[in-house]
Amino acid sequence: MGWEELVAKKRKALAELIPEKWRIPADILPADSQHSVISYPETSSLLSDEELTITQLTVKELVEKIASRKYSAVQVCEAFCHRAAIAHQLVNCLVEIFFDAAVERAIELDDYLFKEGKTVGPLHGVPISLKDQFRVKGVECSMGYVAWLGNIDEEESVMTTLLRKAGAVLYVKTSVPQSVMCCETMNNIIGRTLNPYNRLLSCGGSSGGEAALIALHGSSIGIGTDIGGSIRTPAAFNGLWGIRPSHGRMPFAGIRSSMDGQETVHCVCGPIAHRAEDLAYFMKAILEQEPWHYDPKVIEIPWREEKYNEGRTGKKIFGITTVNGVMGFDGVVMPHPPILRGIQMVVNALRRAGHTVVEWQPYKHKYAVDLVRKIYRADGGEDIRNALTLSGEPAISEVAHDYGPGANEKIDLNTMWDIQIKKYKYQQEYMAIWMERNEINAWIQPEAPHAAIRHDQYKYNGYASVISLLDYPAVVVPVTFAQKETDIKDLNYKPISDLDMQVHDEYQADVYHGAPVAVQIIGRRLQEEYVIGLAEQVGRALASS
Amino acid sequence: MGWEELVAKKRKALAELIPEKWRIPADILPADSQHSVISYPETSSLLSDEELTITQLTVKELVEKIASRKYSAVQVCEAFCHRAAIAHQLVNCLVEIFFDAAVERAIELDDYLFKEGKTVGPLHGVPISLKDQFRVKGVECSMGYVAWLGNIDEEESVMTTLLRKAGAVLYVKTSVPQSVMCCETMNNIIGRTLNPYNRLLSCGGSSGGEAALIALHGSSIGIGTDIGGSIRTPAAFNGLWGIRPSHGRMPFAGIRSSMDGQETVHCVCGPIAHRAEDLAYFMKAILEQEPWHYDPKVIEIPWREEKYNEGRTGKKIFGITTVNGVMGFDGVVMPHPPILRGIQMVVNALRRAGHTVVEWQPYKHKYAVDLVRKIYRADGGEDIRNALTLSGEPAISEVAHDYGPGANEKIDLNTMWDIQIKKYKYQQEYMAIWMERNEINAWIQPEAPHAAIRHDQYKYNGYASVISLLDYPAVVVPVTFAQKETDIKDLNYKPISDLDMQVHDEYQADVYHGAPVAVQIIGRRLQEEYVIGLAEQVGRALASS
Incomplete structure (x- = not known):
C-alpha cells in the first residue's frame, strides 16, 4: 500500500471513531474563517451544563468528586470523551481515539469504588490524554510517521502502566509532528493541528496535540515529552501550564522517540495542565507509584511536599x-x-x-x-x-x-x-x-x-x-x-x-x-x-x- | 625530551620526595625473593608504636582522637606519611608525594581546633590518599601517561575540594595503569605496583596503587574510580573493602579519565578501606558537603542513615x-x-x-x-x-x-x-x-x-x-x-x-x-x-x- 493510501485509511478510521452523536452538525461547525474557537465548547450548547462543569474541574476535584460519588467515573469519562471529540473537530488534535476502552475502564473503576469503598489510586477516574509517543496496549503509535501506522502496541510505556495503577482513564492519544523533532505540529497522517486561540497560529510542538486539546478542556491534564521545548512551547502557545522535569524524575522507559538511544541530551516527559496545582498533583501521584522500581533511569526521590510548600x-x-x-x-x-x-x-x-x-x-x-x-x-x-x-x-x-x-x-x-x-x-x-x-x-x-x-x-x-x-x-x-x-x-x-x-x-x-x-x-x-x-x-x- | 628521559626525571624526583629518615636501610629492605610484605610495617620496627597504633585506627576513631586532642593532626599526618613511604618502597604504589603540603595543612587544622574549639568537618585531620586521576592544585596528574607528566593542576576535582572542606589531609596520589583502562597496575612511569600479600601477584587495577597502599595501612582510606571493576578488583585483590557507588552519588566532576566524555557506561568514584564502617563514614562525610551544589551530575540524595541501619x-x-x-x-x-x-x-x-x-x-x-x-x-x-x-x-x-x-x-x-x-x-x-x-x-x-x-x-x-x-x-x-x-x-x-x-x-x-x-x-x-x-x-x- 502506498503512503497516501495508508493515510487515507487512517483518516477514515479516525473519523469513524467519533461517535455520530458527537459529530458537530455542519451548520454549527465554525467556518475556517472563524479564527478563535477557544470558547466554542462553552458557547455551542453541544455540551451539557454538567459536562461543562466536569471538564473544567481541577484534577484533585475530579478525584474527590468521583470518590464522594458526586460524579461517576463513567460520567466524567464520557464528558471528556465528548469534549475531546469536539476539540478534535475544531483543531485536529487527536491521532488515536479509544473511547470504548475508556468507558469500560471507567465502569471497572466505579465497580471497584462501589465494592471496596475506596479509590484505586490518586488518579482514580481522571481521564488523561497522552502524546502519541506513549505506548498503550492495543493502540497504534505512529509518532507522525506514516510507516509506523499499524504498529499496534502489545507492551506499554512505564508511564502508561503507572497511570493505570494510579487509577487514570486513558481515552485518546494526541497528534505530534512527523519525527517529533519539531516545534510545530504537522504530519502527513492527519495534517496540521491548529491553535484554538487562533487557528492561523501554531499550537506549538512537539506536544502540540496535547496542548490544543487541553486548552479546549478536552482533557484536564495530559502528558507530553520535551527534549528542547516540546512540552513548554505548546503549553506557552496555548495559555497553559507545563513542566519540563529534570531527567530521572518521571519514567520515560518504553516511550517511542526519534533517535532512540541518544542520551546526550535527554528527552523527558511531564504534564501539561490548566494550573500549577494540577502539575503538582500529577507528579505526586506518579511518584507515589514509585516509578524507580519500573524504570532504571528514575531516581528514588519521592514527592517532597516541604519543598513544594x-x-x-x-x-x-x-x-x-x-x-x-x-x-x-x-x-x-x-x-x-x-x-x-x-x-x-x-x-x-x-x-x-x-x-x-x-x-x-x-x-x-x-x-x-x-x-x-x-x-x-x-x-x-x-x-x-x-x-x-x-x-x-x-x-x-x-x-x-x-x-x-x-x-x-x-x-x-x-x-x-x-x-x-x-x-x-x-x-x-x-x-x-x-x-x-x-x-x-x-x-x-x-x-x-x-x-x-x-x-x-x-x-x-x-x-x-x-x-x-x-x-x-x-x-x-x-x-x-x-x-x-x-x-x-x-x-x-x-x-x-x-x-x-x-x-x-x-x-x-x-x-x-x-x-x-x-x-x-x-x-x-x-x-x-x-x-x-x-x-x-x-x-x-x-x-x- | 624523549619519553625515557621524562620517566627518568620523574623517578628521580619521586625518590627524592621520600625523606631520608624514612628510607628503608638496604640491610633491612626485604629482598625481592620475600613475596609477602604485608606484615613488614609492623615487624620491621621502623615505625613507632604510636605510629602503628594511629595508622590502624578507623576513620571515625582518627577524627575522634584528633578532636579530643589525643593526637594532633600533625602526628596523624606524619604517621601516615611515614607508613606510606615504607609501603611505597615495598610495593611501588605512589606516583605523587606531597608530604610537606600535608603537614602544613595538618598544622592549620590543629590551629583551627585550638582556636575555634571545634573541627573543620567530619574528616578533620584524616589523611586520604587519592588515585592519580584526581586533580590536586600544584600536583601533577599523569594517569599513567608519560605525556601527561608535567601537567601541574591549577584546578581541583570537586571531590578534592569537598575533601578539603570536610577537613581531610591530602598527602599522596597512587599509581594507576597506563590509560587507567586496565585491571592491573603497570605503567611506563614508575613501572609495576605489586601486591603486598605476594609481590608475584597483581595488586589489581586500575585503583591498584590505592589498594596496595591501604593494605599496608599507608592510608586508612583512599579514593579510587571504577568503570568496570577498578575500585572493586584492587579491593578484592588486597583483602580490603571497597564500594562502587551508583553513578550520581559521589562527585566525579574534574577527575581526569580516558575517553573523557564517554557517558554510555559511567566511571564513578568511591572509597577503598579496611572496614564497611569506614566506607559508610566516608560517604556520609562527603554527602554532608552537599556535592550536588558542585557537580551537576550528583543527585540530591543525602546520606540515609535509616537505610544503612x-x-x-x-x-x-x-x-x-x-x-x-x-x-x-x-x-x-x-x-x-x-x-x-x-x-x-x-x-x-x-x-x-x-x-x-x-x-x-x-x-x-x-x-x-x-x-x-x-x-x-x-x-x-x-x-x-x-x-x-x-x-x-x-x-x-x-x-x-x-x-x-x-x-x-x-x-x-x-x-x-x-x-x-x-x-x-x-x-x-x-x-x-x-x-x-x-x-x-x-x-x-x-x-x-x-x-x-x-x-x-x-x-x-x-x-x-x-x-x-x-x-x-x-x-x-x-x-x-x-x-x-x-x-x-x-x-x-x-x-x-x-x-x-x-x-x-x-x-x-x-x-x-x-x-x-x-x-x-x-x-x-x-x-x-x-x-x-x-x-x-x-x-x-x-x-x-
Missing part, C-alpha cells in the same frame, strides 16, 4: 534573563513586543506582591544553543530519514530543513564525546553561577521569543533548548495575550544576526493579536517541587495584579 | 549467582577453587547467622559482558593511542591488546545509540527480575573468577563489568585467602570456551596460596547505604563463623 510561600528573589538592559532578552534573538511586555508584567506583579526581582545575565546562551543543536542533529538525520524511507512519505518542511540529506553531517563518536565534555563543563559553569548568586530562588525567561507563532514560522527554540541542555526543571506560566494596541513593533530595532532579523521581521501586531504569551520559571536540577511552588507564586502575583 | 540489622535474604548448580559461577568463566570455596564460606556463614541464601540466576551475563566491552572499546582506541603518541611511549601489554591499532574498530554514532538502547533494555529486564524476586535483599557474586592474579594474567572482568553496565552499587567484602591444601584444581573440568579454558589453566594451587579472596554484595541502584549495611552483616557473619 517552601516554593509556594514566602517572599522570593527572582532573576530575569537580561541582556543590554532588555529584560527577557537572551542575547541571541530579541523577543517580540508581546513577550517583552509579558516579562514586564511578571516583573511588576512580582514586585507588587513583595518579591524581589534582579537581573540574571544569561551565561553563554548562544554557545549552548549551538551545542545542543549539534546534539539534536548528531546523526545527520539518518534515523529520521530511515523512518521516512520506510513508507516513502515526504519530509514536512521543518524536518526537511533540519534533517534532510546534506543538511547536517553525521558526527564521529569522539566528536560526540567532546560535545559531552562541553555540555558537562557548561553545566558546571552554570552551577557555579547559581552558587555565586545563591540568594536567587529561580530564574525567569521567555519560553520563546514570540507568542504562539504563525504556521511554519517557528525558527528559534534557544529559550527552551538551553534549559534542556542544563537539565533544569522549568515550569511554563501563562501571562497574557498579545495586544495590537500596546505591542507595537520597534521599527528602529537593529537585528544582531540574520536569525534575529528573521524573527524580528515576522512580528506584525495585528496578526499576533490575541496570541498567548508565557514565561518559564527555571530552577536547579531535581527541584521540581520547589519550582512548581515558585511558579504558583508567579501565577498568583499575576492574577492579583 | 535497615541493611545492617535483621535477618536478610541473599541471592548467590549460580549456574548449573555451581554457586559463584556466572555461566561465562568458572571461578578458581579459592573463589568457589570463598562463596561457600559466605553462604555457610550467612546461614549460620540466620540469614537465608537462595539461588540467583545471572541474567544474560555473557550478553552484558560483550555489550559493555563494546562500550569500553567504542572509539577503537583512538583516544588512548593519541595520548601515547604524544610522548612516543609504547603501549603496555594490556593496552596494546585492547586498544592497539586494529584491535577494535571505531563505532558509528547510530551504532552507539543502538548499544545505549540495548543497555537500557537490559537494565529494565534486570529490574523486572528484582521486582519478581522482591524478597531478595541483595545479590552476591565473586568480584573476579580468581584471587589476586599473577602479573599480566588478568583476562576476564565480567563479574565486575556487568554491575557497571547495570549501574548498581556493589561492595567488596574480603573473605579469605587461597589455600593450596584445600583449593585443589579440578582436573576434570571441561571449559565452555577458550576464555574459560585460559582462566582455568592459569590456576595452580601453590602459586595462588595466600592470595586474597573476596566477593561483592550487589544491590539496587542508588541504595548505597543499604548495601553497605548488608555488606557489614556479611562481614560480621564471616567473622563469627
Whole structure:
C-alpha cells in the first residue's frame, strides 16, 4: 500500500471513531474563517451544563468528586470523551481515539469504588490524554510517521502502566509532528493541528496535540515529552501550564522517540495542565507509584511536599534573563513586543506582591544553543530519514530543513564525546553561577521569543533548548495575550544576526493579536517541587495584579 | 625530551620526595625473593608504636582522637606519611608525594581546633590518599601517561575540594595503569605496583596503587574510580573493602579519565578501606558537603542513615549467582577453587547467622559482558593511542591488546545509540527480575573468577563489568585467602570456551596460596547505604563463623 493510501485509511478510521452523536452538525461547525474557537465548547450548547462543569474541574476535584460519588467515573469519562471529540473537530488534535476502552475502564473503576469503598489510586477516574509517543496496549503509535501506522502496541510505556495503577482513564492519544523533532505540529497522517486561540497560529510542538486539546478542556491534564521545548512551547502557545522535569524524575522507559538511544541530551516527559496545582498533583501521584522500581533511569526521590510548600510561600528573589538592559532578552534573538511586555508584567506583579526581582545575565546562551543543536542533529538525520524511507512519505518542511540529506553531517563518536565534555563543563559553569548568586530562588525567561507563532514560522527554540541542555526543571506560566494596541513593533530595532532579523521581521501586531504569551520559571536540577511552588507564586502575583 | 628521559626525571624526583629518615636501610629492605610484605610495617620496627597504633585506627576513631586532642593532626599526618613511604618502597604504589603540603595543612587544622574549639568537618585531620586521576592544585596528574607528566593542576576535582572542606589531609596520589583502562597496575612511569600479600601477584587495577597502599595501612582510606571493576578488583585483590557507588552519588566532576566524555557506561568514584564502617563514614562525610551544589551530575540524595541501619540489622535474604548448580559461577568463566570455596564460606556463614541464601540466576551475563566491552572499546582506541603518541611511549601489554591499532574498530554514532538502547533494555529486564524476586535483599557474586592474579594474567572482568553496565552499587567484602591444601584444581573440568579454558589453566594451587579472596554484595541502584549495611552483616557473619 502506498503512503497516501495508508493515510487515507487512517483518516477514515479516525473519523469513524467519533461517535455520530458527537459529530458537530455542519451548520454549527465554525467556518475556517472563524479564527478563535477557544470558547466554542462553552458557547455551542453541544455540551451539557454538567459536562461543562466536569471538564473544567481541577484534577484533585475530579478525584474527590468521583470518590464522594458526586460524579461517576463513567460520567466524567464520557464528558471528556465528548469534549475531546469536539476539540478534535475544531483543531485536529487527536491521532488515536479509544473511547470504548475508556468507558469500560471507567465502569471497572466505579465497580471497584462501589465494592471496596475506596479509590484505586490518586488518579482514580481522571481521564488523561497522552502524546502519541506513549505506548498503550492495543493502540497504534505512529509518532507522525506514516510507516509506523499499524504498529499496534502489545507492551506499554512505564508511564502508561503507572497511570493505570494510579487509577487514570486513558481515552485518546494526541497528534505530534512527523519525527517529533519539531516545534510545530504537522504530519502527513492527519495534517496540521491548529491553535484554538487562533487557528492561523501554531499550537506549538512537539506536544502540540496535547496542548490544543487541553486548552479546549478536552482533557484536564495530559502528558507530553520535551527534549528542547516540546512540552513548554505548546503549553506557552496555548495559555497553559507545563513542566519540563529534570531527567530521572518521571519514567520515560518504553516511550517511542526519534533517535532512540541518544542520551546526550535527554528527552523527558511531564504534564501539561490548566494550573500549577494540577502539575503538582500529577507528579505526586506518579511518584507515589514509585516509578524507580519500573524504570532504571528514575531516581528514588519521592514527592517532597516541604519543598513544594517552601516554593509556594514566602517572599522570593527572582532573576530575569537580561541582556543590554532588555529584560527577557537572551542575547541571541530579541523577543517580540508581546513577550517583552509579558516579562514586564511578571516583573511588576512580582514586585507588587513583595518579591524581589534582579537581573540574571544569561551565561553563554548562544554557545549552548549551538551545542545542543549539534546534539539534536548528531546523526545527520539518518534515523529520521530511515523512518521516512520506510513508507516513502515526504519530509514536512521543518524536518526537511533540519534533517534532510546534506543538511547536517553525521558526527564521529569522539566528536560526540567532546560535545559531552562541553555540555558537562557548561553545566558546571552554570552551577557555579547559581552558587555565586545563591540568594536567587529561580530564574525567569521567555519560553520563546514570540507568542504562539504563525504556521511554519517557528525558527528559534534557544529559550527552551538551553534549559534542556542544563537539565533544569522549568515550569511554563501563562501571562497574557498579545495586544495590537500596546505591542507595537520597534521599527528602529537593529537585528544582531540574520536569525534575529528573521524573527524580528515576522512580528506584525495585528496578526499576533490575541496570541498567548508565557514565561518559564527555571530552577536547579531535581527541584521540581520547589519550582512548581515558585511558579504558583508567579501565577498568583499575576492574577492579583 | 624523549619519553625515557621524562620517566627518568620523574623517578628521580619521586625518590627524592621520600625523606631520608624514612628510607628503608638496604640491610633491612626485604629482598625481592620475600613475596609477602604485608606484615613488614609492623615487624620491621621502623615505625613507632604510636605510629602503628594511629595508622590502624578507623576513620571515625582518627577524627575522634584528633578532636579530643589525643593526637594532633600533625602526628596523624606524619604517621601516615611515614607508613606510606615504607609501603611505597615495598610495593611501588605512589606516583605523587606531597608530604610537606600535608603537614602544613595538618598544622592549620590543629590551629583551627585550638582556636575555634571545634573541627573543620567530619574528616578533620584524616589523611586520604587519592588515585592519580584526581586533580590536586600544584600536583601533577599523569594517569599513567608519560605525556601527561608535567601537567601541574591549577584546578581541583570537586571531590578534592569537598575533601578539603570536610577537613581531610591530602598527602599522596597512587599509581594507576597506563590509560587507567586496565585491571592491573603497570605503567611506563614508575613501572609495576605489586601486591603486598605476594609481590608475584597483581595488586589489581586500575585503583591498584590505592589498594596496595591501604593494605599496608599507608592510608586508612583512599579514593579510587571504577568503570568496570577498578575500585572493586584492587579491593578484592588486597583483602580490603571497597564500594562502587551508583553513578550520581559521589562527585566525579574534574577527575581526569580516558575517553573523557564517554557517558554510555559511567566511571564513578568511591572509597577503598579496611572496614564497611569506614566506607559508610566516608560517604556520609562527603554527602554532608552537599556535592550536588558542585557537580551537576550528583543527585540530591543525602546520606540515609535509616537505610544503612535497615541493611545492617535483621535477618536478610541473599541471592548467590549460580549456574548449573555451581554457586559463584556466572555461566561465562568458572571461578578458581579459592573463589568457589570463598562463596561457600559466605553462604555457610550467612546461614549460620540466620540469614537465608537462595539461588540467583545471572541474567544474560555473557550478553552484558560483550555489550559493555563494546562500550569500553567504542572509539577503537583512538583516544588512548593519541595520548601515547604524544610522548612516543609504547603501549603496555594490556593496552596494546585492547586498544592497539586494529584491535577494535571505531563505532558509528547510530551504532552507539543502538548499544545505549540495548543497555537500557537490559537494565529494565534486570529490574523486572528484582521486582519478581522482591524478597531478595541483595545479590552476591565473586568480584573476579580468581584471587589476586599473577602479573599480566588478568583476562576476564565480567563479574565486575556487568554491575557497571547495570549501574548498581556493589561492595567488596574480603573473605579469605587461597589455600593450596584445600583449593585443589579440578582436573576434570571441561571449559565452555577458550576464555574459560585460559582462566582455568592459569590456576595452580601453590602459586595462588595466600592470595586474597573476596566477593561483592550487589544491590539496587542508588541504595548505597543499604548495601553497605548488608555488606557489614556479611562481614560480621564471616567473622563469627
